[in-house]
Amino acid sequence: MMKELKKKRTKQLAIWTLFWTLSMALGTFGPKFLWDNNTLLTILGIILSFALGIGMILANRRIVIEGDELEKKIQLESMGLTLGLAVVVGLSYAMLYTTKLLTGHAEIANLVIFIGLTYFISSVINTKKYR
């Protein structure tokens, strides 16, 4: 992907991610602090967040598709490792919860944080590997 196009696509992804994050905050805190648990507004908030999430996914997909062969390889290796670890660690985490070995609740947010960190770290390592 040419430099200018890459910059443009990265900027687009950042904008989609920003709006999706804001919509998540709106969907989470809106019912309590903004519209007093109005069901219709809550549903609309969730739909908005879902739609912006799809937009973010498509923006990310476009970056991967338009990347050159090495960038695609790096993405594939990073995503493959992240997906595998997410399934294995996620199910192990769930087993800890169902067998009551985990004190407290198994939060989906913990898994999301784990996925984000795994993807970030594996991307950095794979990028360095081909430098």
Next chain:
Amino acid sequence: MKNRIKVLRAEKNITQEELGEIIGVSRQTINAIEKEKFDPSLPTAFRISKLFNLKIEEIFFYEQK
């Protein structure tokens, strides 16, 4: 896979950035190919051979590991 891209590029006096722009890949990809950390796809290898006006086997050398 061994290759002569660095030498050919020096003969033509073009940078990794310029070579990448010509054949449609990033500078990092050219660098990884030159350092033999990454094998290019067949279309990229053809574009490189066309640019240097050489056969693919005169640029890339397969070595069984």
